[in-house]
Amino acid sequence: MQVGDVDFLRRQIHVQRQVQRADGGSVRITPPRYGSERVVFVPDELIEMIARHIEQIGVHGDEQWLFGNGRGEPPHQNTVGHWWRSLFRRSGLEPFRLHDLRHFSASGLIAAGCDVVTVQRALGHAKATTTLSTYSHLWPTAEDRTRAAASDLMRSIAPSREAEADAG
Structure with a gap:
């Protein structure tokens, strides 16, 4: 550089x-x-x-x-x-390995919510399919997102047992 x-x-x-x-x-x-x-x-x-x-x-x-x-x-x-x-x-x-830092960086971007095109560009992959073939297992699935959304919804309408215990 x-x-x-x-x-x-x-x-x-x-x-x-x-x-x-x-x-x-x-x-x-x-x-x-x-x-x-x-x-x-x-x-x-x-x-x-x-x-x-x-x-x-x-x-x-x-x-x-x-x-x-x-x-x-x-x-x-x-x-x-x-x-x-x-x-x-x-x-x-x-x-x-030094090359493992590349994978660490990619997995960190994915964990932070970056989409496949953002990660593809950061890594310099010519195609999103290259990025997906290596890292697809790290992106949340539709089921993961559904569970998280349902959990957020439940927390917004029903207080947790810990909150009830603290209030009582």
């Missing part, structure tokens, strides 16, 4: 490239796979973290990469993997 990919004012990150390694280890910058360029809407807390990173650590190279390899290029994916595994060893936390 480069500084120019972050729209600090609108709280957006523009995903418009990926780093690949060509033969011999040289860096090759290409568009994301499957035409998955996208805008990711991010919380204020992440924007603040990125701003602190730039202020305290700086950027790398003429292209202003947020993370670098010491030669002004983005780090090799094996280096990022090494950093990730080292973090878990030092912290004593139970390790998980």
Whole structure:
């Protein structure tokens, strides 16, 4: 990610490239796979973290990469993997794959009530069916929504036993 990919004012990150390694280890910058360029809407807390990173650590190279390899290029994916595994060893936390954060993010969006198209766009899936085939089990079913609506209705017309006990 480069500084120019972050729209600090609108709280957006523009995903418009990926780093690949060509033969011999040289860096090759290409568009994301499957035409998955996208805008990711991010919380204020992440924007603040990125701003602190730039202020305290700086950027790398003429292209202003947020993370670098010491030669002004983005780090090799094996280096990022090494950093990730080292973090878990030092912290004593139970390790998980970096890619699992993508699933965590998607499941969090779904739990917060985001619809399939919103999640599809955030993940950069070309089709909603891709998103649904991976995450459909996380969306509430019609039965879940019916139960929740009926429960809300019952609470609105009949006080709970706890409320009656408190009043008595």
